[in-house]
Amino acid sequence: MASIPGFGPVVPRSKTKVGVLSRFGRDDRSSFSLWFWEIDRFLLLFVTLLISIGLIAVAAASPAAAERYSGGGVKVNPLHYFYMQLAWVVISVPVMLFISTWPKDVARRVALSGAILFAFMLVLVPFFGEEVNGARRWVGWGAARLQPSEFLKPMFVVGLAWLLSLKAQDRTLPLVPISGMITGLIALFLMKQPDFGQTVIFAAIWMTLLLLSGVNSRIIGWLVGGGVAGIVCAYLFYDVATKRINDFIFAEGDTYQTDMAHATLTAGGLFGTGPGGGQMKFRLPEAHTDYIFSVIGEEFGLIACFAIAALYIAIVVRVFVKLLEEEDMFLLLASAGLATQFGLQALINMAVNVQLAPSKGMTLPFISYGGSSMLALSIGFGLLLAFTRRNPYLSRSPYVSRGGGI
Amino acid sequence: MTTLVARPHRVRHAGQRYQWLVTAHYRLMVMMLVFLGVGLLIGLRLSYLAVFGDEPRSRVAGTLVPLRGDIVDRNGVPLARTIDAWSIGVHPDRLLGKPEDLAPQLAALLPEHDAGWYLAVLRSGKSFTYLRRRALPELVAKINALGEPAMAFAREPERLYPQTTLAAHVLGYTDFDGHGVTGMERVLDDRLTDPAQRGTPVALSIDSRVQAAMESELFAAMTSQQAVGATGLVLDVATGEVIAMASMPVYNPNKVGQSPPEARRNNVTQSVYELGSTFKPITMAAAIDDGVVTSMAKRYDATAPVAIGRFRIKDDHPAGRWLNVPETLIQSSNIVTARIADEMGQARMEAVFRNLGFDKPPVIELREKGRTLWPRDWGRATTLTTAYGHGIAVTPLHLATAYAALVNGGTLRPATLYRVAPGKAAVGRRVFTESTSARMRQLLRLVVMQGTGKRAEAPGYRVGGKTGTAEKPQAGGYSKSVNVSTFAAVFPMDKPRYVVIAMLDAPKGSAESSGLTTAGYTAAPVVSRVIARTGPMLGVIPDANKEIDLSDLLPLIWKPKGHE
Numbered sequence: 001m002a003s004i005p006g007f008g009p010v011v012p013r014s015k016t017k018v019g020v021l022s023r024f025g026r027d028d029r030s031s032f033s034l035w036f037w038e039i040d041r042f043l044l045l046f047v048t049l050l051i052s053i054g055l056i057a058v059a060a061a062s063p064a065a066a067e068r069y070s071g072g073g074v075k076v077n078p079l080h081y082f083y084m085q086l087a088w089v090v091i092s093v094p095v096m097l098f099i100s101t102w103p104k105d106v107a108r109r110v111a112l113s114g115a116i117l118f119a120f121m122l123v124l125v126p127f128f129g130e131e132v133n134g135a136r137r138w139v140g141w142g143a144a145r146l147q148p149s150e151f152l153k154p155m156f157v158v159g160l161a162w163l164l165s166l167k168a169q170d171r172t173l174p175l176v177p178i179s180g181m182i183t184g185l186i187a188l189f190l191m192k193q194p195d196f197g198q199t200v201i202f203a204a205i206w207m208t209l210l211l212l213s214g215v216n217s218r219i220i221g222w223l224v225g226g227g228v229a230g231i232v233c234a235y236l237f238y239d240v241a242t243k244r245i246n247d248f249i250f251a252e253g254d255t256y257q258t259d260m261a262h263a264t265l266t267a268g269g270l271f272g273t274g275p276g277g278g279q280m281k282f283r284l285p286e287a288h289t290d291y292i293f294s295v296i297g298e299e300f301g302l303i304a305c306f307a308i309a310a311l312y313i314a315i316v317v318r319v320f321v322k323l324l325e326e327e328d329m330f331l332l333l334a335s336a337g338l339a340t341q342f343g344l345q346a347l348i349n350m351a352v353n354v355q356l357a358p359s360k361g362m363t364l365p366f367i368s369y370g371g372s373s374m375l376a377l378s379i380g381f382g383l384l385l386a387f388t389r390r391n392p393y394l395s396r397s398p399y400v401s402r403g404g405g406i
Numbered sequence: 407m408t409t410l411v412a413r414p415h416r417v418r419h420a421g422q423r424y425q426w427l428v429t430a431h432y433r434l435m436v437m438m439l440v441f442l443g444v445g446l447l448i449g450l451r452l453s454y455l456a457v458f459g460d461e462p463r464s465r466v467a468g469t470l471v472p473l474r475g476d477i478v479d480r481n482g483v484p485l486a487r488t489i490d491a492w493s494i495g496v497h498p499d500r501l502l503g504k505p506e507d508l509a510p511q512l513a514a515l516l517p518e519h520d521a522g523w524y525l526a527v528l529r530s531g532k533s534f535t536y537l538r539r540r541a542l543p544e545l546v547a548k549i550n551a552l553g554e555p556a557m558a559f560a561r562e563p564e565r566l567y568p569q570t571t572l573a574a575h576v577l578g579y580t581d582f583d584g585h586g587v588t589g590m591e592r593v594l595d596d597r598l599t600d601p602a603q604r605g606t607p608v609a610l611s612i613d614s615r616v617q618a619a620m621e622s623e624l625f626a627a628m629t630s631q632q633a634v635g636a637t638g639l640v641l642d643v644a645t646g647e648v649i650a651m652a653s654m655p656v657y658n659p660n661k662v663g664q665s666p667p668e669a670r671r672n673n674v675t676q677s678v679y680e681l682g683s684t685f686k687p688i689t690m691a692a693a694i695d696d697g698v699v700t701s702m703a704k705r706y707d708a709t710a711p712v713a714i715g716r717f718r719i720k721d722d723h724p725a726g727r728w729l730n731v732p733e734t735l736i737q738s739s740n741i742v743t744a745r746i747a748d749e750m751g752q753a754r755m756e757a758v759f760r761n762l763g764f765d766k767p768p769v770i771e772l773r774e775k776g777r778t779l780w781p782r783d784w785g786r787a788t789t790l791t792t793a794y795g796h797g798i799a800v801t802p803l804h805l806a807t808a809y810a811a812l813v814n815g816g817t818l819r820p821a822t823l824y825r826v827a828p829g830k831a832a833v834g835r836r837v838f839t840e841s842t843s844a845r846m847r848q849l850l851r852l853v854v855m856q857g858t859g860k861r862a863e864a865p866g867y868r869v870g871g872k873t874g875t876a877e878k879p880q881a882g883g884y885s886k887s888v889n890v891s892t893f894a895a896v897f898p899m900d901k902p903r904y905v906v907i908a909m910l911d912a913p914k915g916s917a918e919s920s921g922l923t924t925a926g927y928t929a930a931p932v933v934s935r936v937i938a939r940t941g942p943m944l945g946v947i948p949d950a951n952k953e954i955d956l957s958d959l960l961p962l963i964w965k966p967k968g969h970e
């Protein structure tokens with residue numbers, strides 16, 4: 001290297017660069033490096049994108065929600081909900097990453113214990129729960145307030161997957177009735193809250209896992225028939241469902257919320273009004289939770305809505321495609337169940353926002369505001385990341401070129 | 407002895423496991439397709455909203471759509487708009503400060519009441535009362551600075567008339583609840599408050615430039631003549647559109663309460679007048695149409711008054727000779743007009759006026775319409791006096807529509823205050839023949855060129871018209887000194903476009919009019935100036951070389967020797 005007069009010798013800077021690179025290199029055997037090589041980095045990228053989008057969306061919806069909850073002597077900071085969400089992200093993301101490092105056995109056992117704990121809490125909700133907006137869903141006080149059903153969801157998936165995978169050990173176990181009974185009990189307590197949307201999700205998870213666990217198609221047929229009958233029965237005999245479905249089909253009752261959601265979603269056109277330019281969002285109740293998708297539509301355009309929908313679908317597709325290489329029954333069921341739970345919730349929320357489905361009271365995963373929901377989703381996604389972690393060299397042909405496929 | 411048997415369970419295990427994997431993977435892919443399908447559905451719905459998303463925006467009122475639609479003139483100049491204004495109120499029952507302290511401060515800032523009044527209000531214990539509506543933001547800031555939490559400020563939609571008094575009688579005004587009370591505000595109330603339509607302004611036929619010129623000239627004349635009132639009208643002869651409609655005295659629709667009730671009266675459509683000699687061309691046209699007047703050269707005796715019982719019809723300036731038809735109009739002879747009406751007879755004269763709608767309120771969108779004074783019995787006296795505009799009282803708008811029919815080829819069209827798109831004019835109804843209309847154009851032009859309407863001439867605009875000076879009916883008969891002076895004009899006479907009417911109520915005369923109060927000296931100059939000012943705006947190019955063909959009538963006019 002030539003030395004430039006007055007500047008001293010030019011020191012090659014590549015030395016430090018090599019040092020940084022080598023830390024993530026294949027010859028590094030540290031636990032972090034192993035985790036990084038085993039984890040599904042596409043899923044990690046997608047969820048990072050979702051959380052980032054979520055923070056931007058909550059920042060957009062926060063002034064609308066703050067204005068709604070201000071009044072009288074209370075003045076809510078316009079960005080109050082954004083700061084809260086930021087704090088929850090700071091707590092939740094490390095939780096997700098930490099869970100994703102757990103060995104699969106540990107993850108399974110912890111999830112099973114969690115399932116029992118939160119199922120117990122769910123039973124307590126109707127008796128000790130706090131009533132918010134006409135439904136008893138929350139237990140605990142202050143910052144420690146949580147919705148057991150949100151946390152139970154991922155744990156329930158893992159538990160159910162474990163239960164159904166017992167079939168590999170003993171084919172004689174009556175797993176369909178047992179799992180059906182557990183799901184039915186949970187559904188019963190959910191309906192008591194009442195929480196129609198969550199009930200649908202739990203039932204859908206059970207059906208999905210049964211389907212994947214290989215029960216024969218005759219039983220599936222019965223179950224689908226039973227599901228349709230269940231929805232019809234819910235419509236006929238369950239007041240909440242009757243009202244929600246009537247409101248949707250006949251546009252009767254108070255349609256203010258859905259009208260406003262429609263107006264907000266379309267107010268920005270294809271490319272949106274720009275951040276902070278939204279006007280309709282201020283008339284929209286629940287702008288920061290159930291209808292945040294509409295707020296995104298107004299400020300960032302329907303094109304952003306397309307992108308978000310595509311992101312959710314991409315996560316589900318990514319998990320399902322990767323599972324084609326999975327041969328362990330429990331891991332396949334658990335991963336598919338977690339992805340289904342996640343994707344289904346997103347699809348239902350988006351369908352409600354674009355008025356393809358009746359209003360449910362369901363949040364958009366990782367995007368809607370909500371601390372309890374954020375933490376529960378992080379736990380669920382952490383489990384998913386843990387279960388989909390795999391040694392990239394284990395099942396790969398040695399002849400595959402190094403650059404192709406991850 | 408034991409026999410070794412293969413454990414069937416374990417042997418089948420591997421195969422079964424493989425079987426399960428195939429099924430599971432197959433079902434996994436089916437589920438993935440379901441997810442993709444639902445995702446696609448949401449994507450399609452989003453595309454649908456992106457393409458057809460406009461509908462809900464109009465259904466739910468956007469922030470920029472006013473609560474009451476705007477009214478604009480024919481060129482889009484705003485005449486009435488809705489803005490957010492401040493109102494100041496107080497909740498006396500929630501007062502924290504002492505009323506004794508607050509009342510003088512309020513009296514200083516809101517001087518319309520004294521401190522005692524404010525003290526009474528503050529002590530009333532009422533839950534709410536307004537102190538000021540339409541307050542300026544500066545005043546709101548000052549009152550807010552008093553620091554009394556019981557004061558209430560609100561943004562309220564306010565109707566604003568940015569041109570203040572311009573076309574006030576056409577526009578009308580709204581009450582505090584935002585509903586039209588008079589004028590087009592009242593007519594258009596439903597249309598302006600309809601959520602689906604209020605985003606688009608309503609265009610009137612009024613041209614604010616012409617309206618302004620008419621109002622300014624009328625006001626100048628009214629002031630110099632010390633008249634009690636004045637009205638003016640510009641009407642499109644081909645479409646019936648009212649280009650300008652002015653009634654004096656004016657009021658400010660922004661501050662309705664500050665004007666006297668008589669100022670709110672629209673004299674163009676609500677007040678009826680005996681319009682005098684301006685009726686003569688109508689009588690003449692009817693007589694030509696009916697074959698009573700067969701030739702322009704036909705002469706009538708104007709040497710002696712016409713007697714009806716004890717009442718005699720006289721001329722102001724007796725010609726003392728026999729007059730032919732052009733001379734009758736040029737000199738405005740009551741005697742000859744009455745003689746012609748006598749030949750027409752009662753039935754035909756009555757039919758003419760009925761045909762022109764003089765027996766009914768004027769036809770226009772406004773609800774403020776006056777009932778005409780239609781003669782109760784059509785005796786010979788009525789027949790003869792109505793021929794020159796006495797004994798029958800109509801609105802200036804009646805006269806304008808009749809004049810439009812007189813010159814436009816004979817079609818009577820209802821007047822309208824809405825802008826009429828080209829080719830969309832009302833079909834109308836034929837009241838005069840085409841040839842009569844052509845003859846009337848010549849005759850009216852002659853009146854301005856050589857007769858009583860000389861001062862209405864605007865060089866190059868080929869103005870035609872007729873004066874009308876009617877004595878004002880007062881208690882105990884007609885007043886000799888108090889007139890209603892009207893000039894009904896049409897221009898350009900070779901291809902009529904607009905009727906212009908100016909009317910002064912009880913002019914007292916000025917140096918400019920040599921102290922005279924007759925229409926030729928008071929109303930005619932107004933018409934002349936309005937035409938000169940607005941002609942170019944209305945698309946009429948002044949041209950000194952153009953003139954209507956009068957070659958067949960000019961030789962009929964007798965001139966004293968030395969006046970050739």
